Amino acid sequence: MILGGGFGGLFAARALDRAPVRVTLIDRHNYHLFQPLLYQVATASLSPADVASPIRWVLRRQKNVEVLLAEARAVDPVRRHVVLDPENVIPFDYLLLATGAAHSYFGHDDWERRAPGLKTLDDGLKMRQQILLAFEAAERAASVDDQRRLLTFVIVGGGPTGVELAGALAEIARQSLRHDFRRIRPESAHIVLLEGSPHLLGAFPEPLREAARHSLERLGVEVRTDAQVVGVDGEGVLWRAASAEPSNAPRRIAAETILWAAGVAASPLARSIGVPLDRAGRIAAEPTLAVPGHPTIFVAGDICAFAENGKPLPGVAQVAMQQGAHAARNIVRAIRQQALESFHYRDYGIMATIGRGSAVGDIFGLRITGYFAWLFWIFLHIFWLIGFRNRIAVMFEWAWAYITFQRRVRLITAEHAWQRSTDVPSDRRPD
């Protein structure tokens, strides 16, 4: 049985294509999400259907796989079954646990309401709505102060997601929305990227970090590293320099929109197995990806803590894909009573884009930046997109956006959500 239809679960199912097993893949969504492009849904560049494919459809030809839309509540490793929500039990012979990770607010779960994260398609749609509504509310704002607060966007977390969000937001404000408003100048929006550590893109080599920072600053993003968020409230964000004395008063940024791209915490299902977890709630897997003491349970992706040469593997799609496929092959070995093999990560590199025509990447040790890196990023992501259909659609959307500077998917769905925003000023003239 496979829990989770992300990169880990899907690649495991595919690896079992011709194996003499019956596979049940359980996910609480009916789609596989291409998470590296989710920020483009949040920033109105791509439609949900461009970055997601129904899991059933992806696996439709694989007759030994059954897909189940359900939420797993717990794993019972002794009785070897999974408890579903609503209450229901499904037994397994072997289990691959690949349910990924959610956001972590460092113990401040109340921040989530004000500072949504970006993990699911619904998160992406909510974030898109929030960004677009901020501009709408600013257009109707009664005072200059309100307007400024409504046009201030704070992104917390300087990893790839934070950097990509900041770049895309800057482009929306400076280019896509330019001609659309009458009372505000969208290009005056204030975009702030806060990162607690001294560097953006901590996993990247030093020169690339600097290149990313310069690209963002050229787009008008205010980048603050060494800036720890100590509060999120109705008014905005409180932050303090990491090096400052705790007695120093934190500084405030008045902002309507706060986007969370910081810490992750593994899926709570990890806890139900009853093995020790690391600080992020992940299971430290054996070299074979089996869970220590539970030879029939394997893990892959963000729920799995795995170090190679003393360095922990990053939480990226590549790792999840390779682990999923490896765990699946080890399960087949276990069934055949063969010796299991250890997992080794083949690192093809890392990349991040910073808006139109700019990216940084470290590919097979080769460091690339700028326009060429951006083209390579596009090629790579089109290539990796699940399903031939999505590739063409995304290519088309990107070509269109590149030519027109437009973002087509600027729809505020979900009724009446805008009513929370500022009132219309009463000083409006008749038309």
Next chain:
Amino acid sequence: MILGGGFGGLFAARALDRAPVRVTLIDRHNYHLFQPLLYQVATASLSPADVASPIRWVLRRQKNVEVLLAEARAVDPVRRHVVLDPENVIPFDYLLLATGAAHSYFGHDDWERRAPGLKTLDDGLKMRQQILLAFEAAERAASVDDQRRLLTFVIVGGGPTGVELAGALAEIARQSLRHDFRRIRPESAHIVLLEGSPHLLGAFPEPLREAARHSLERLGVEVRTDAQVVGVDGEGVLWRAASAEPSNAPRRIAAETILWAAGVAASPLARSIGVPLDRAGRIAAEPTLAVPGHPTIFVAGDICAFAENGKPLPGVAQVAMQQGAHAARNIVRAIRQQALESFHYRDYGIMATIGRGSAVGDIFGLRITGYFAWLFWIFLHIFWLIGFRNRIAVMFEWAWAYITFQRRVRLITAEHAWQRSTDVPSDRRPD
């Protein structure tokens, strides 16, 4: 001032392009919806962004137009202002009321929860989710009876929307989902179209009605005309032959999914003006499209009752477009103190599609059916789509769907909504 960014409001704004007026267009959504294709969102063929464009973007170059995202609560025709929600007042010199219509449940508003209609983008997304979840729940159903009920879809209303929905649903079940399930056969889905009058497509000439009925039956849709819905409940639909004695017991169709494509009721804003309304809540406009007794208020589209040669105009996009533009020109005439002109509808014809490669149409009195009619329908709709960008995207989606029989947009968003559906059977085997 224009209330409503549908076909009426948008074409009015465009007609005022070079007029010496300042226009405020108010809509409660930030997008214009191409409603004739909304059923394709509901049936997972098109993404929301394919059938909707941000109103701001459509009107971005028209500097005398200001777009406001807000919901109008009432019109005060004496003080000449519009009351917004949240409480707020905007004065006007001239008003075009073009806020359209919503569904009517013939006094049974409690049916709405079980039998959603199709007017807004959110309606379309909800309907899509409901349809897809029914198949998911059927796959997990514990009994054959449950399965049958979950795979029964009842569409109420045999106008163009009902006919198009029924055709698209039949294709989803028979083609798109064919290989995706393991426990159910999606092609065994039972699709019933109920129409209270003796004919489908009442506005079409007789031979075309018959052609549409045959096309639907060829797709396996059970068509029941003369069938009046007298009840909607948790189990399904109750209906009775229109000709039957009232003492006859109604008949029941056990169905999880009931889709409402029947009566319409004009936007409640019509009531606030204080003029007599017709049975559907619409304002009977003067020949100039002005509201009787209120020379500064005009109406266009579904909120306007207008008869020509004793025949009421249908509630279609063409009428709204032409009325919107005409009302706008009359407002300019009124400002210039010129005589107003009467509205005359130029009828280019009507069309409806019935699934892949089949349509019926009455174009300039020419009756067409079958494959040629379908090609013509595609051409017409691509041509009318607002915004060059959407045309290409939609053309691409359709070409893709035609070649592959697939529907790409099969995403169930909105978290946990599936939990309402049937439990997983407890007799599942281990995998």
